[in-house]
Amino acid sequence: DGILDFYVEVQKVLVNPLWDGSGDAQKWDINLSIFAPRRKECDSRSLYDSIACYGRMYDRDWKRCKAKDKLMSLLVKRIPFENSEHFFFQLSEILRKNYRAIVWAHRFFSVLGSGDWFSMQLNEWSDFLQCCKIPDPKSRYCKMKDCDMVFIATDYSDPKTDEDALSTNRKSDLRALNDSKALVRFEFLEAIVRLAMSKYGKDPPRYPHESVGLLFANNLHAFLPWEVLVDHNKFRQERMYCESVDQLYTENMPLMRALYKYFAFAGRHKRGVSVKGVAGPESFTSTTLTMDGWLGLVTDAGIIHEGFNNRSAKICFIWSKMNVIDEFKNRQKLTELSFIEFLEAFARMSDMTSPPSVEDLEELLEAELGDDPTRVTYEFFRRLHDGALESLQSRIPFRNSRYENGSYQRKPTRPLAEKIQQMLEVTAGMLMDAFKVQGIANLIKFCNSKSQDHLHLT
Numbered sequence: 001d002g003i004l005d006f007y008v009e010v011q012k013v014l015v016n017p018l019w020d021g022s023g024d025a026q027k028w029d030i031n032l033s034i035f036a037p038r039r040k041e042c043d044s045r046s047l048y049d050s051i052a053c054y055g056r057m058y059d060r061d062w063k064r065c066k067a068k069d070k071l072m073s074l075l076v077k078r079i080p081f082e083n084s085e086h087f088f089f090q091l092s093e094i095l096r097k098n099y100r101a102i103v104w105a106h107r108f109f110s111v112l113g114s115g116d117w118f119s120m121q122l123n124e125w126s127d128f129l130q131c132c133k134i135p136d137p138k139s140r141y142c143k144m145k146d147c148d149m150v151f152i153a154t155d156y157s158d159p160k161t162d163e164d165a166l167s168t169n170r171k172s173d174l175r176a177l178n179d180s181k182a183l184v185r186f187e188f189l190e191a192i193v194r195l196a197m198s199k200y201g202k203d204p205p206r207y208p209h210e211s212v213g214l215l216f217a218n219n220l221h222a223f224l225p226w227e228v229l230v231d232h233n234k235f236r237q238e239r240m241y242c243e244s245v246d247q248l249y250t251e252n253m254p255l256m257r258a259l260y261k262y263f264a265f266a267g268r269h270k271r272g273v274s275v276k277g278v279a280g281p282e283s284f285t286s287t288t289l290t291m292d293g294w295l296g297l298v299t300d301a302g303i304i305h306e307g308f309n310n311r312s313a314k315i316c317f318i319w320s321k322m323n324v325i326d327e328f329k330n331r332q333k334l335t336e337l338s339f340i341e342f343l344e345a346f347a348r349m350s351d352m353t354s355p356p357s358v359e360d361l362e363e364l365l366e367a368e369l370g371d372d373p374t375r376v377t378y379e380f381f382r383r384l385h386d387g388a389l390e391s392l393q394s395r396i397p398f399r400n401s402r403y404e405n406g407s408y409q410r411k412p413t414r415p416l417a418e419k420i421q422q423m424l425e426v427t428a429g430m431l432m433d434a435f436k437v438q439g440i441a442n443l444i445k446f447c448n449s450k451s452q453d454h455l456h457l458t
Helices: 051-066 069-078 081-097 099-111 122-131 144-154 159-165 168-177 185-200 208-223 232-240 243-251 253-271 291-300 310-319 331-335 339-353 358-369 376-386 416-435 440-457
Strands: none
Touching (some): 051 069, 069 081, 069 185, 081 185, 099 185, 122 144, 144 185, 232 339, 243 416, 253 339, 253 416, 253 440, 291 310, 291 416, 310 339, 358 376, 416 440
């Protein structure tokens, strides 16, 4: 039928233990690693995003869509009464089949906007439409103004949906979370159905499931950015879940926890974030890392440069997020990074930034410094931000980067742990400069003390 299935088949994954088999050494066990808590935190109860979890997410969202009388009235007009169950089933199945693309299109365009990072406002909606080439100035029913009317019609909040989303005593929380000028996840699912019927269902007339199928085949899967359709499990399986990364993070655990706590409080204080909705698992407290906190970290640590900008940082954030079945009851879990997710985001940032190797940097900086510096990656980034390497950078650019010209498809050439180690060096060095402290121990002490100060203020 021409519809591509972008579900990620992860049934049994064998993680590379990185063991040479010598002596009596035991194989590395991911269940004893720092990544093991992800099984309990994630709604999929797995180290990976699972098909089953996407299915439960879809069931929850589609139930809320069907609770909206105006949408159901629109669908009933397009479906034969005598066989309505069959046609509703066909529509539901094609939406379920392509649901992963819907979820990630919503996340991607929402997070690149300037408002709520996890709700799609009108500007981001327009970006999505233009990207997928949906508006047609020659169409009678799908001009840009018609697509904007889809946004307005979908954004209507039905009281029946409110009752389903949260218990009666939490309806006010739902209305606060469901911005009246932005589309949350289940509303974006509804908007896809409405868009499909406007673009492909009227001229000539088609059934809703046929129109939705054409929208995915001709527009979404044809034009969505690669960042939307990438397999997020592949990075975890092939790059991150290994002994070397586990060991590196374990050795630097005091530093990682101190950075996480400091920027979690700093990011929340910056935007005045308040925790709304029903509380999630114990790991998601008022000290989890917001998007503002994450952007503050990569900015203060000097990681933002022409090869890794705010857009790149936001993508690392959403790629590291665990799937959440109910977007309202676990809103904080949906929008903020737990500590395990933070470790993944830092790993993805390191891989995406992919600084030049230590050997290349020693060659680059030798003539300028005379002696080999002890922290060559930090020295490189510091001079890069100061503009002192403009004449030298062309000799050894970020040639190992896997995120060039809008692509992340290049095969990695260096171990991930090596890149994480370099970016930890940069992060610690830049923050020691910014906070005017000397030594890792003092940096950890500074971050922990400031976190406590934030806690007392709140």
